[in-house]
Amino acid sequence: MSPVTAGVLQLLALIAALALAYRPLGDYMARVYSSEKHYGPEKWIYKAVGANPSAEMRWPAYLRGVLAFSAVSVLFLYALQRAQGILPGSLGFSAIDPDQAFNTAASFVANTNWQSYYGEQAMGHVVQTGGLAVQNFVSAAVGMAVAVALVRGFARSRTGELGNFWADLVRGTVRILLPISVIGAIVLVACGAIQNFAGIHEVGQFMGGTQQWNGGAVASQEVIKELGTNGGGYFNANSAHPFENPTPFSNLFEIFLILLIPFAMTRTFGRMVGSLRQGYAILATMGVIWVGFTALMMWTEFAHHGPALQAAGGAMEGKETRFGIGASAIFSVATTLTSTGAVNSFHSSYTGLGGGIQLLGMQLGEIAPGGVGSGLYGMLIMAIIAVFIAGLMVGRTPEYLGKKISTREIKLAACYILITPALVLCFTAAAMALPTPGNSMANPGAHGFSEILYAYTSGANNNGSAFAGLNADTQWFNSTIGIAMLLGRFLPMVFVLALAGSLAEQKPVPETAGTLRTDKPLYAGLLVGTILIITGLTYFPALALGPLAEGLAS
16 A cells, blocks of 8 residues: 555544544533533532632623633642742652743643653653643643633624633533543553653663663543643653554544534534534635645655655655654644644654645644634634625625624724734744754754744744744743743733623524625635635735745755
8 A cells, every 4th residue: 555545544534533532522512611500519619719600701701710720730830840949749859940840830731732851851740741731631620611601602693601610611521521531541542652750760771871761641641632632742742752652543433522622613513502503604714724734745745756766655754654744744734723732743854845744734723623722713704804804805794604894893803813823923023033042943944933933933832842843941931932932822812802792782683685604605605715714815925935945946
């Protein structure tokens, strides 16, 4: 079987698995977020934090819950890292430096999981399991809660109430993320991923000396790393490490976990707004972009010109031989079109155009299918923009799901769209203009520029993957990328929740013959075009200086 055929068959198997899980999981999540029942363990949590899960919140109160919980999480994780030297199970590692501790705390709370450290050489068991793994769960649940609040904004009318943040947070964690993670961890252990609390030990001779590895609760952290679209690896090599991702089957299973909830949430959306066809339209838009990017990535990596690449059968540099080009390309697109950041290959070693595809996937806003929660609310923002553009073309007040899209809604949507590009481009320009940050680049010219552009794109879009040629463990990059991650995560949420509150207060608009049908293929095509034009062209000059220049010159 040729490598190309094997890659295509893996892609088809992945699509089939996602299709089988789509309906039951999407319906289940809709029931979870619509339920009025509170289970015993959930009641204990509510009592511990002093929350009333039955009290409805307007958008300012919901936002205060999101920000307060996240601020406490940042402080707790920062303190845990700074105290690592005196904690049990630290494996002899010292406290994390202040700038790196801030960067890591911001990263994991923002669901970014950018890592400027070597996990197996810096973090002990307590920080890994009690700090980082916990944030993998709750940061994902926060994103899902904000998405559900926006969906309620479309579904409700004549009220500003969006549900209860604490109830949405706890239910998302206890009823959705935890059960799937338990099953997924068992699968990964069966595949060969490790799960223990072993200390540092020698594993044999290597290059004339001894090689040492430390164990850890890897399988349990790996599954929520992918399921919650987090991406932070237990080991520096991330999902290219055989302890995290041992076999081709585990590799395909991890890609499945990355895409599972973001795609299924379109079904949840359709169920909660009372129109499954609307959910299918969003799903189709996400699916077209994801399949298109995957096909382009496989083409660039298999067919890139050059005698060395042709002799090797493709661009194998930086890729694991147990996965090959096809599986690496699928994983790469899945992780950069979601806010995951996990990698099973070295992104800096991809072809110039392949690196451009990775960058563009993040720069689109990671909405195809995007992160858990963030992908859905990002796509719904783009849906509002697409409806507005259609309304301008026909001279009619735009409507979406029975709600008028007025000046207020468009301003909020526009602010959401502009935040991330402003963060990425301003920080990239500052890093290139100042003398010190440029010293961290491992390569000169276009590829070196791509390293810095990729770092800030990954941070501000809450992705977390890296080109890996950049030495980001400096005070400049730890501080600025940490700020970009926090602003890129929580500023957009302000506008999402404000938009949700504005929509919930409206009364429904009856559908007429002039209403744009947003559940038809024509609208899905318009939405794809809107995404590519508005967000893609924003970054075109920067892409032209980096990956496009490199790809066309090679």
